Amino acid sequence: MGLLTLPLYLNPHGCLSRSIEKRRGINGRDSSVVLSSHSNLRLIKSDRRRSPYGRCIPPYDEDEEEEEEEGDDEKSQSSDDEFDELDNFDGDAISGQKLSKSHSGNNARVNQPLQRGGRDGGPLNQRQNLKLSYGLRDWKNENSVKKMRSRDLQRATVRSLDLYSAENDGKEQSMDEKFTQGRFRKLSDELDFDEKWFPLIDYLSSFGLQESHFAYMYERHMPCLQINVASAQERLEFLLSVGVKHKDIKKILLRQPQILEYTVENNLKAHVAFLASIGIPDSRVGQIIAAAPSLLSYNVEHSLKPTVRYLIEEVGIKGTDISKVVQLSPQILVQRIDNSWTSRYGFLSKELGASRENIVKMVAKHPQLLHYSIEDGILPRINFLRSIGMRNSEILKVLTSLTQVLSLSLEGNLRPKYLYLVNELRNEVKSLTKYPTYLSLSLDQRIRPRHRFLVSLKKAPKGPFPLSSLVPTDERFCRSWAGTSVDEYLAFRQDLLLKDFANKYERK
Numbered sequence: 001m002g003l004l005t006l007p008l009y010l011n012p013h014g015c016l017s018r019s020i021e022k023r024r025g026i027n028g029r030d031s032s033v034v035l036s037s038h039s040n041l042r043l044i045k046s047d048r049r050r051s052p053y054g055r056c057i058p059p060y061d062e063d064e065e066e067e068e069e070e071g072d073d074e075k076s077q078s079s080d081d082e083f084d085e086l087d088n089f090d091g092d093a094i095s096g097q098k099l100s101k102s103h104s105g106n107n108a109r110v111n112q113p114l115q116r117g118g119r120d121g122g123p124l125n126q127r128q129n130l131k132l133s134y135g136l137r138d139w140k141n142e143n144s145v146k147k148m149r150s151r152d153l154q155r156a157t158v159r160s161l162d163l164y165s166a167e168n169d170g171k172e173q174s175m176d177e178k179f180t181q182g183r184f185r186k187l188s189d190e191l192d193f194d195e196k197w198f199p200l201i202d203y204l205s206s207f208g209l210q211e212s213h214f215a216y217m218y219e220r221h222m223p224c225l226q227i228n229v230a231s232a233q234e235r236l237e238f239l240l241s242v243g244v245k246h247k248d249i250k251k252i253l254l255r256q257p258q259i260l261e262y263t264v265e266n267n268l269k270a271h272v273a274f275l276a277s278i279g280i281p282d283s284r285v286g287q288i289i290a291a292a293p294s295l296l297s298y299n300v301e302h303s304l305k306p307t308v309r310y311l312i313e314e315v316g317i318k319g320t321d322i323s324k325v326v327q328l329s330p331q332i333l334v335q336r337i338d339n340s341w342t343s344r345y346g347f348l349s350k351e352l353g354a355s356r357e358n359i360v361k362m363v364a365k366h367p368q369l370l371h372y373s374i375e376d377g378i379l380p381r382i383n384f385l386r387s388i389g390m391r392n393s394e395i396l397k398v399l400t401s402l403t404q405v406l407s408l409s410l411e412g413n414l415r416p417k418y419l420y421l422v423n424e425l426r427n428e429v430k431s432l433t434k435y436p437t438y439l440s441l442s443l444d445q446r447i448r449p450r451h452r453f454l455v456s457l458k459k460a461p462k463g464p465f466p467l468s469s470l471v472p473t474d475e476r477f478c479r480s481w482a483g484t485s486v487d488e489y490l491a492f493r494q495d496l497l498l499k500d501f502a503n504k505y506e507r508k
């Protein structure tokens with residue numbers, strides 16, 4: 001077996017230099033391994049070792065590993081002290097030159113420390129000195145040098161990879177910047193986006209924003225894209241900390257891109273404190289901001305607090321109900337409440353003869369009433385209730401009890417429920433004044449399944465179907481009306497929904 005040459009060259013600073021190692025393999029062929037910072041790691045075996053720093057160390061080729069395994073069998077015959085001395089070699093002792101007796105300087109370095117003692121610390125005998133005089137030709141000592149070379153190769157490679165990582169930190173950062181620039185090149189070319197904005201755009205894209213969204217933000221409020229990344233991250237992380245969901249950040253930025261300019265100390269914290277002052281629980285703050293992000297653009301002292309005072313003093317909502325009203329409709333804080341209240345109060349009092357007390361109850365239960373259009377929303381629904389035979393007093397009673405009727409679709413909700421009420425349940429319209437909740441229940445999920453289930457059990461009365469059976473929970477309905485288990489009812493409802501879906505599909 002030929003003497004292996006070391007592939008590593010150490011520079012005066014002890015660093016691993018780039019080199020190409022040529023060695024004779026077991027099969028007699030020459031093989032080359034490139035050991036440099038630009039080596040293709042895919043050419044190195046996948047069974048990688050790791051340095052103390054967690055970085056991968058390229059393993060040796062097979063012939064060196066096999067020889068190392070053979071040397072392990074000889075551990076009982078090799079001196080640990082010899083390995084310790086070999087570990088102390090400097091760069092010259094492990095250069096790529098062959099160790100032989102012709103290199104007297106190197107031999108002197110090898111022989112001198114080894115002559116200090118044998119395995120037991122005593123002087124070497126004549127036989128050992130004779131072996132060493134031939135420049136490590138002895139098989140055991142040659143194997144020891146190979147192990148030494150393996151360890152030095154490992155250590156030097158660790159140093160090389162550490163240096164490579166340090167040298168390429170800047171290069172990797174530059175590559176990331178180039179990737180970001182290439183990713184948003186279209187924005188730069190078509191919309192004249194400044195490349196200085198790309199780090200911010202890259203950060204915001206983690207919330208699901210895409211090129212079209214950034215173009216929309218640019219057209220709506222371009223200065224928001226000039227904010228540095230650190231400031232934007234601080235502000236968005238604050239919103240997340242008060243309960244805004246990650247998925248809602250995208251919606252907030254599209255509706256209110258100026259939010260990137262609002263500072264935490266002078267703006268965001270003040271608005272969160274205001275919401276707490278009117279009784280909004282911490283668990284609801286994030287939902288309110290997501291529903292009405294524009295409230296962050298309103299001055300607390302000059303806009304938000306006056307709105308609350310108006311609701312209490314002018315509209316007549318109780319101070320204890322303000323928190324519930326804002327949670328039901330956060331937009332009430334950012335609209336011209338005086339105009340919307342005055343117009344709707346005047347309309348309802350004139351159209352239905354509603355008292356102020358009745359209208360205040362409507363607003364407290366369903367503050368969205370102040371957002372609905374009179375001509376396109378409120379009036380058409382009042383006229384529908386009139387068309388099915390209800391008088392103004394009955395309509396007022398229904399609206400006072402269930403104001404959200406004004407939010408329901410005419411053709412997709414109110415009319416089908418009315419037809420089922422009179423045709424299938426055989427009830428009169430006046431029953432709605434006693435059970436206005438009927439209009440808020442789902443026809444497919446609640447009204448029809450319960451009616452059909454009682455009919456299938458032959459427990460439905462012959463006269464008008466009792467609307468009171470539609471109000472309680474599934475558990476109480478099964479216990480008090482059906483006398484069956486909840487599972488049996490849910491299975492029946494599921495089959496009914498599938499049949500209805502199949503019928504609708506066939507008609508299409």
